[in-house]
Amino acid sequence: MIEEIGTYESLVTPNGNIFSGEVNKIIVDGIYFPKLNVSEKIECVAKVKADATEPSVMAASILAKTARDKLMIEYSKIYSEYQYEKHKGYPTKLHKEICKKIGPSPIQRRTFKI
Structure with missing residues (x-):
């Protein structure tokens, strides 16, 4: 979406x-x-x-990141080859290496460049 x-x-x-x-x-x-x-x-x-200066935005950012990380752990059960439990989909060295080797997963945001 x-x-x-x-x-x-x-x-x-x-x-x-x-x-x-x-x-x-x-x-x-x-x-x-x-x-x-x-x-x-x-x-x-x-x-x-604003996420560094506004308490409400700080809190919302933490809640959003926590929820997203939990979702990515669930996705790691479906797409185990991407090892989302280790990097949560953030562009770490491991995540980039996996995507270069096997391509982006079906849930990968296409606007992110790996």
């Missing part, structure tokens, strides 16, 4: 909403704020290195 529509856009739910509950500010780590379906009442901020 990320490959098709982009990182931020992949967060939007099927009904077009990105958030539920009470939200008054959205901080995105980056140089621009993507076009999303959010209320005009919500302050939207793009901030470079």
Whole structure:
């Protein structure tokens, strides 16, 4: 999905909403704020290195990385030849060597250059 529509856009739910509950500010780590379906009442901020300066973004980054790493460990059971349990899909020397030897896995993001 990320490959098709982009990182931020992949967060939007099927009904077009990105958030539920009470939200008054959205901080995105980056140089621009993507076009999303959010209320005009919500302050939207793009901030470079927000994951190093904004506690909410720091926490979200840690949660996202932890969830992704767990998912990659599960994928390692399906695609054992890629040894995802060792590198979680990050472009380590081992991961690059495996991809060069046997090609990218079906779950490999094609925009990442190995």
